[in-house]
Amino acid sequence: MDLMASLRALRRQWILTAFLLLLTFAGALTLAACAQGNSTGDLAPAAQPAAAPAAPKGPMTPEQAKADCWMRYEEDKKIKNIDQRLALVEKCVDTTMRGQPVARPER
DSSP, rough: OHHHHHHHHHHHHHHHHHHHHHHHHHHHHHHHHTTTTTTHHHHHHHOOOOOOOOOOOSOOOOHHHHHHHHHHTTTOOOOOOOHHHHHHHHHHHHHHHOHHHHHOOOO
C-alpha cells in the first residue's frame, strides 16, 4: 500500500506541474498578444497629414469667411494690437470673398 500512496502523490504532483505550466504558457501568450502592437514606433505620435482644404458645402457666407480668417490670425503672437488684427482679418475676408457668389446667412 505504501507504493500506491506514493504513486498517487506523484500523479497529483505531475497534474499540478502540468496545470501550472499550461497556465504560465497561457499568460505568456496573452502578454505577447498585448505587446505585439506596442512598439516604440506605435507609441510615437503619428505625423499629421497636411489638411486638404475641405470641399465647400456651398457659397461661403461673410460670417464664415470672418470666422475662418479670425482663426488664421488668432495664434499669431506678433499682432498684439486688436486694430491691426482686425485690419488683417478684413483684408483676408475681402480676398476670400472675392469671386465667391454672395450667399445669405442661414436663419
